[in-house]
Amino acid sequence: KQEVTQIPAALSVPEGENLVLNCSFTDSAIYNLQWFRQDPGKGLTSLLLIQSSQREQTSGRLNASLDKSSGRSTLYIAASQPGDSATYLCAVLDSGTYKYIFGTGTRLKVLA
Amino acid sequence: NAGVTQTPKFQVLKTGQSMTLQCAQDMNHNSMYWYRQDPGMGLRLIYYSASEGTTDKGEVPNGYNVSRLNKREFSLRLESAAPSQTSVYFCASCVFTGELFFGEGSRLTVL
Numbered sequence: 001k002q003e004v005t006q007i008p009a010a011l012s013v014p015e016g017e018n019l020v021l022n023c024s025f026t027d028s029a030i031y032n033l034q035w036f037r038q039d040p041g042k043g044l045t046s047l048l049l050i051q052s053s054q055r056e057q058t059s060g061r062l063n064a065s066l067d068k069s070s071g072r073s074t075l076y077i078a079a080s081q082p083g084d085s086a087t088y089l090c091a092v093l094d095s096g097t098y099k100y101i102f103g104t105g106t107r108l109k110v111l112a
Numbered sequence: 113n114a115g116v117t118q119t120p121k122f123q124v125l126k127t128g129q130s131m132t133l134q135c136a137q138d139m140n141h142n143s144m145y146w147y148r149q150d151p152g153m154g155l156r157l158i159y160y161s162a163s164e165g166t167t168d169k170g171e172v173p174n175g176y177n178v179s180r181l182n183k184r185e186f187s188l189r190l191e192s193a194a195p196s197q198t199s200v201y202f203c204a205s206c207v208f209t210g211e212l213f214f215g216e217g218s219r220l221t222v223l
Contacts, residue, residue: 031209032209032210034211034212036214042216042217043202043214043215043216043217044155044202044204044214045214046211046212046213049210049211051209089154089155091155091212093209093212097168098143098160098162098208098209099145099157099160099168099170100145100157100204100206100212101157102147102154102155102156102157103154104152104153104154105154
């Protein structure tokens with residue numbers, strides 16, 4: 001059974017720091033991995049999608065990498081800003097079940 | 113484009129009442145999902161539909177039923193609501209192995 005874990009559960013950093021959020025999954029048989037952002041009381045917004053054949057994707061200050069063989073992905077946020085404060089979730093599309101399975105998220109707070 | 117639309121956005125029920133959460137997408141996606149989100153537990157999959165006419169159970173299907181009415185619509189029904197079903201419910205859709213798009217959520221309270 002596919003399981004997705006995100007560590008740490010919460011993170012607080014001063015503005016301007018570069019930071020890394022981690023996502024691990026137990027079964028490497030995935031179609032893709034997606035990173036989302038969720039603001040309090042809101043829905044989920046897609047940030048980056050990495051197909052299983054890709055190693056990384058970039059969008060602005062965000063870079064996501066995927067190492068399928070080791071079951072890991074990282075989301076790198078450069079020069080963090082208070083507006084980056086949110087919960088970040090990763091999800092894998094499991095190729096055995098065709099279902100998206102989510103981690104529990106990392107709650108990020110960027111201090112001004 | 114409206115994307116994924118959920119109704120209602122808020123609902124309060126008494127224990128034992130029934131209700132249906134509606135979800136519609138206008139992106140011609142084949143796959144649709146229902147998740148619930150509870151504090152500290154992330155998103156848990158309730159039911160999934162790979163295409164019109166097919167549905168499959170997720171991690172937490174007990175107490176729920178679904179209908180994939182057509183390609184656009186995927187509804188979630190609570191036949192006899194329980195306080196444990198108090199949660200935020202999200203509908204999502206995607207093309208077969210593509211990017212997942214979410215609705216804004218439906219906040220349900222069961223008293």
